[in-house]
Amino acid sequence: MCRPHLLPLLLSALLLLLRPIPLASQPAASSPPPPQCALNFTALLPFLAPPLPSDDASRCAVATQSVAFLLSLHLAATSSFVLPPNASSCLSPLRAALPYPLPASGCGLSGLDAVLASPGCGNVSTVADFDALVPPASRRDIDASCDRDLSAVPDCTACSTALSKAAAAYLLAGSPNATNNNVTGCVQYPSIYAGAEASPRGPADPATAYCLFILKANPPQSHSSGVAPWIYGVAFGSLAAVLLLAAAAGCCFVVRRRRARAAAAALAADSRSKRSQAMESISASTTLVKFTYDDIKAATDGFARKSIIGHGGFGNVYKGVLRDGAEVAVKRFKNCSAAGDAAFAHEVEVVASVRHVNLVALRGYCIATTQREGHQRMIICDLMHNGSLYDHLFGAGECQLAWPVRQRIAIGMARGLAYLHRGAQPAIIHRDIKPSNILLDDEFEAKVADFGLAKFAPEGMTHVSTRVAGTLGYVAPEYALYGQLTEKSDVYSFGIVLLELLSxxxxxxxxxxxxxxxxxxxxxxxxxxxxxxxxxxxxxVDPGPTKMMEKYVIVGALSTHPQLHARPTMEQALKILEADSVPSPLIIPERPIPVVADLAEIERSASSSGSGQLFSPSGFRSFIHANVDAAVVSPNET
Incomplete structure (x- = not known):
């Protein structure tokens, strides 16, 4: 035991010997790239913090969003979207700044230098060009929505919605006011503009960077971050002074060990709190029920195999019975980690706020971590006793659906999707319309399921994606080939399902x-x-009038046109389906030769004229081969 009158002397000597001695030099911060590149890569470094993306799609997303972030900084400093023509290469500094190598595909950045140095997106080169292209009303909407702190989810959502509307209306190919057909980078221009011109704190503000570019800043070091080096210094000094100050070193070691444990426990508790903070915020703004893991485990009989009623790439769907006797469907996501909870919270909050008779409503959610199964995320919906449309069309127990039932299902699908596109705020693009995502209640009323939940990835906030979400056979060509995602991508998938339903x-x-x-x-x-x-x-069974059934086929053919501009909107398709009368023939652009066409088909297509019969000869006129810029409306609407 230390004597009281010797303890001050011992502690003074100990402090001299026990100064923190680093065992290895700290890794130097990433050095900024050569100054010749006009982009400020030094400002990017704080946003490349762990955890780092592990898959190629996520790495490409971070790389492309980093370029947009750097261009926003450049725009704020120079009022120019493009770099000087004599600027040195920026691709090499970008590779050096990223804390991981780019995938073999190059993420489409191989021509980065040429793109950065040349006007694009309707020849928009400066802020003045952007102001001339986007009307003042739309720019005022951007300023009103983005001129604020964007750390809160509702504020970020409002800003993203304003930017998406501007991109769709004035920049993307196919929009009514598009000035060219080159969409390269166009979808990012509103975000680049907002970060430089609308955000009061500029694009380098952590909340702004995360909302506009999905780049998360490295959090400032907490006090506990220096615990480990200090312990190593204490241990080394203790060994050097063990013969003279063994008792004092032992006392200090015990004290510091207790403090380290307390700090570690506090850090773990803080981590758990932050991890669940986003999920806890859901209950404050919605009527969702937060179920416990034990509640769901009991409802599904311990996630028994016999309770599985569906499965997919996300995981399994279980049938469950809650304590109040309500039958529910539990969608359990596999391969989860706490890092995705914030995105999950955002999606669930958006989906829970959308209510429509033809959309599957969320009853609740569950998030938990167990020692055996790890991190768990689940959503709970009402059980649809008639299963999915796939079960009735192609399942083991497939049955013939009567025409009135098919008609009700088709209109229900169209109403649900039209509401997602025009009734929901912000608008939701489903991205994975297929028969298994069309559920049927007791009255065979269609309920669109899984809307919004495909947008967990960071690219969900943009209309151009580096990773295509969807199912083979149902993905629109422009989305599958170029990553261009619009509401008409859903229209294409709807048309496929409609043709499956009819045929x-x-x-x-x-x-x-x-x-x-x-x-x-x-x-x-x-x-x-x-x-x-x-x-x-x-x-x-019980077929309908021939002309009425033909009308539904025509809507399916229109909706699946390979060219985006030739498809109707969901509102237009719904209007045609709901009409009691059969409209006069629609003006439809010619369809390109199919990908799987053989030589005979190509020769027949080349020799055919631009007109043909849309309907049977029993009373309908031939359709007109319209110019590719014609609107998809009936003649009496023009």
Missing amino acids: GKKAFISLSEGQSFVLTDWAWSLVRRGRTVEVIQEGM
Whole structure:
């Protein structure tokens, strides 16, 4: 035991010997790239903090968003979207700044220097060019929505919605006021502009960077971050002074060990609090129920195999019975980590706020970490006893649906999607419309499921994605090939499901000898030859009037047109489906030769004229081969 009168002397000597001695030199901060590049890579370094993305898609997303962030800084300093023509290469400094190598694909950045040095997106080069292209009303909307602290989810959502509207209306190809057809980088221009011109703190503000560019700043070091080096210094000094100050060193070691444990416990508690903070905020703004893990485990009989009623790339869907006797469907996401809780909270909050008779409503959610299964995230919905549309069309117990039932399902799908596109705020693009995501209640009323939940990835806030979400056979061509995502991407998927509903055939079937059956090409060929009614499934129970059924086929053919501008909006498609009368023939642009066409088809297409029969010869006129810029409306609407 230390004597009281010797303890001050011992402690003084100990402090001299026990100064923190670093065992290894600290890694030097990433050095800024050569100054020749006009972009300020030094400002990017704080936003490249761990945890680092592990998959190629996420790495590409961070790389492309980093370029947009740097351009926003450049725009704030120079009022120019493009770099000087004599600027040195910026691709090499970008590779050096990123804390991981770019994937082999290069993330589409191989031509970065040429893109940065040349005007793009309607020849928008300066702030003045952007102001001339985007009307004052739209710019005022951007300023009103983005001129604030964007750390809160509602504020960030409002800003993102204003930027998406501006991009869709004035910058993206296919929009009514687009000035060119080159969409490279156009979708990022509103975010670049907002960070430089609208944000009061500039693009380097952590909240602004996270909202506009999905870049998370490295948090400032806490007091506990210096505990580990200090302990190493104490241990080294204790060994050097062990012969003279063994008792005092032992006392100090015990004290510091206790403090370290307390700091570690506090840090862990703080981490758990931050991890669940986003999820706790949901209950404050919605009527969702936060279920416990034990509640859901009991409802699904311990996640028993017999309780599984569906599965997919996300995980399994279980049938459950809650304590009050309510039957629910539990969607359990696999391979979760706490790092994704913030994105999950945002998506659940948006989805929970959307209510419509033709949308599956969320009843609640669950988030928990267990020792055996790890991090868990689940959503709980009402159980649809008639299963999904896939079950009735292609499942083991498939059955013939009568025409009135198919008609009700088609209109229900259209109403649900039209509400997502125009009724919800912000608008939601589903991205994965397919028969298994169309659920049917006891009255065979269609309920669109899984809307919004495909947007967990960082690119969910933009209309151009580096990772395409969807299912083979249902993804729109422009989305699959170029990552261009619009509401009409959902229209294409809706058209595929509608044709499946009417014909009873799958969207894509691989045949023998390398041949393939593509539903859209087959349906279009019949429509083209005036044999529209042959698309309808043979032997349908209680068929409807021929002209009415043909009208539904035409809507499916229009919605699946390969060219984005030729498709109707969901509101236009719904208006046609709900009409009691059959409208006069629609003006439809010619359809390109199908991808799977053989030589005979190509020759027939080349020799054919621009007109053909949209409907059977029983009373409908031929359609007009319209110019590709024609609107998809009936003649009496023009």
